[in-house]
Amino acid sequence: MKKKSGSNKSPSGTSGSDRPTGETDGSVNPALPANPGRRLTLGHIADQLGISTATVSLALRDSPLVAEETRAKVKRTAEEIGYIYNRSAASLRTARSQIVGVAVHDIQNPYFAEIFSSLEDVLEEQGQMIFICNHRDDVKRQRAFVNTLLQHRADGLIICPSVGTTAEEINRLVDQGIPVTLVCREVAGAWAPCVRGDDVAGGYAATRHLVDQGHRSIAMIGGRRASSTGRDRHAGWKKALEENRIDPSAQLDLPELMTQADGRDAVARVLDAPQRPTAVMCFNDLIAFGMMPMLRRAGVEPGRDIALTGYDDIDGSANLLPALTTVCNHADKIGRLAALTLLRQIAGERVPNTPILIEPELRIRESSTRFAGKPGG
Numbered sequence: 548m549k550k551k552s553g554s555n556k557s558p559s560g561t562s563g564s565d566r567p568t569g570e571t572d573g574s575v576n577p578a579l580p581a582n583p584g585r586r587l588t589l590g591h592i593a594d595q596l597g598i599s600t601a602t603v604s605l606a607l608r609d610s611p612l613v614a615e616e617t618r619a620k621v622k623r624t625a626e627e628i629g630y631i632y633n634r635s636a637a638s639l640r641t642a643r644s645q646i647v648g649v650a651v652h653d654i655q656n657p658y659f660a661e662i663f664s665s666l667e668d669v670l671e672e673q674g675q676m677i678f679i680c681n682h683r684d685d686v687k688r689q690r691a692f693v694n695t696l697l698q699h700r701a702d703g704l705i706i707c708p709s710v711g712t713t714a715e716e717i718n719r720l721v722d723q724g725i726p727v728t729l730v731c732r733e734v735a736g737a738w739a740p741c742v743r744g745d746d747v748a749g750g751y752a753a754t755r756h757l758v759d760q761g762h763r764s765i766a767m768i769g770g771r772r773a774s775s776t777g778r779d780r781h782a783g784w785k786k787a788l789e790e791n792r793i794d795p796s797a798q799l800d801l802p803e804l805m806t807q808a809d810g811r812d813a814v815a816r817v818l819d820a821p822q823r824p825t826a827v828m829c830f831n832d833l834i835a836f837g838m839m840p841m842l843r844r845a846g847v848e849p850g851r852d853i854a855l856t857g858y859d860d861i862d863g864s865a866n867l868l869p870a871l872t873t874v875c876n877h878a879d880k881i882g883r884l885a886a887l888t889l890l891r892q893i894a895g896e897r898v899p900n901t902p903i904l905i906e907p908e909l910r911i912r913e914s915s916t917r918f919a920g921k922p923g924g
Contacts (some may be wrong), residue, residue, distance in 0.1 A: 592624050600688055608645070609674050645890065648696040649688055650680040651707040651730075653805070656833060657861040658878050659707070662730065665882030666705060673890055675702065684771065686711035693720070703889045707731045710773045714738075726892030730885045733775040733902060742903045744876040744883040746776050749907035750783020753828050753856040755876055756909060758791045760918060762826040762854060765793070768813050768838075769804035769830030777802070777830065780858065784828055810837020817853075818845055825853060825920060832857035832864050832873055835914070839867065850917040860910055869913030877905050 589600040589607075596603075598617070606613045606621035613621075647670055651659045667677055678701070680692035686709040693716075703726035714736035720727050721738045729741035757765050767784045770777030781802075785795045799820045801813055810833065817824060817838075827833040835857035839849045849855050852870035857873035859865060864871040880923060884903060890896050891899070 586640060591628065592621060595624055595628070595877050596620060638912070644700045644702055645674050645676055646678060646699055647675045648678045648680065648692065648701050648704045649706070650682050650692055650709075650710060652682055652684045654679065654681040656831070657863075658831070658859040658876070660880035661861070662882035662885070665879040666886035667882075669883055669886035669890070675890075684710045690716070693824040695748060697725070699706070701725070702893050703727065705730055705885050705889055706809050710771055726889055728885050728889040728892070730881060731776060735775075738900045740888050740898050740900050740903060742881050742888060743776075743793045743905065744881065744907050745904045746779035746907075747783040747786070749874040749876065749909075750780035750828070752907065752909040753858065753872070753920050754782070754784045754787035755790075756872070756911060757826040757828065757856065757915060758787060758793070760826070760854060760915060762918075763793055764798065764822055764824045765823035765826045765828060766799035766801070766817060766820070767828050767830075768799075768801050768817070769809065769834045770802060771805065772802050780830055797822070804830065804834055807833045807837035810834035812837075814838055814841040814845065818847065819840075825918065826915070827853065827855050829855065832859045832861045832871060833908045835871055835873070836863075836867070847870045851919045852913045853920075854918045856915050865912065866911075867914070869917060872912045872915035873910055875908040875910050877908070879903055 589603045592603045593600045598621075602613055602617065603621050606618040607625065609618065632726075640735040649663065649666065649904075653659055654663070663679070670677060678692075678696065678699075680689065682692065689709045689712065693704065705728050706721065707730050711913070712734050714734050717727060717729075717734055717737040717739055727739040729737065729739050729743075731743050733741045733743065754765060765784075765788065767781060770780055772778050772781060788795045789800065799817065799822075801816060804810070804813055810829065813834070818829065827835075829837070829838065835855050838855065842849050842853065847853055855871065857871045858874045858876070859878070860875035864873050884905070888898055888903065
């Protein structure tokens with residue numbers, strides 16, 4: 548408990564004696580609770596510094612309303628006395644928890660790491676803390692995460708929805724006033740905005756490039772077709788083939804593959820196909836990364852003996868040998884726009900639930916331009 552006597556403070560925050568608060572002659576520090584088991588409060592910091600609890604609260608939340616020097620002093624004092632900011636109590640007062648959930652299906656994929664890094668920068672500038680979920684396309688895992696967010700009164704959710712996510716569960720959140728922004732994948736009928744690349748355009752551009760190189764046997768490897776991303780990139784592949792009078796149904800088409808391990812496993816199926824492809828459009832760069840060493844092990848040189856394209860232009864794509872032709876999906880831009888879109892909703896702005904499309908960019912490199920065989924087989 549605070550002592551009622553001996554607490555006349557000068558504007559500098561010192562007590563009636565000239566000893567600064569916190570320096571004692573062996574007696575109990577009057578700024579700390581007498582009972583060691585009792586939780587420290589904002590009041591203890593306020594008493595020690597001679598400022599109001601409101602100022603302490605604002606300082607701990609990095610409010611620009613408080614001078615930088617005062618914020619630093621408050622944080623230093625809080626650390627010294629072992630105070631932990633009670634975010635739950637603050638959220639009851641402000642109706643804001645300063646917590647945002649981010650859910651994706653593969654945080655190990657460098658593409659999603661780039662998205663996360665970009666949106667994290669934007670959210671942290673606004674004082675938001677991030678809870679992240681790697682749901683692995685397990686819709687039950689995703690739902691458990693969302694329920695936990697609701698229990699913590701999260702301010703909003705950025706989600707690359709799992710396969711199996713329904714519009715109803717997204718709309719239920721929106722109906723409860725919870726800001727939601729979809730990223731990379733759409734959910735048909737959802738009332739939330741979606742920030743994503745134009746995957747039909749990207750799949751079309753990569754396949755059209757292979758056609759322009761003279762290829763007529765072009766495999767499509769990977770993509771979960773129950774997701775909008777897998778479906779749209781496949782649609783772009785199919786569109787480019789059909790425009791050039793190439794029958795998609797006669798091509799090798801291996802769905803559901805997503806990882807480097809999947810790419811390694813796919814090589815045997817590619818090389819053993821009745822009509823071996825002269826070119827492969829991979830759903831993402833990871834599949835291409837997995838295929839390249841296994842093709843070499845089989846005596847097939849990527850780029851020279853078989854053309855390859857990836858998708859996403861993740862770090863390292865340009866440094867492979869041969870450098871990988873791929874589609875840049877601008878992960879940094881997608882992450883930044885997703886964060887800004889969510890913040891607009893948190894601020895009370897009505898954001899249309901229409902896709903925010905980022906135009907992809909085909910980056911042509913050696914893996915698709917050094918083919919030494921005779922395309923058209």
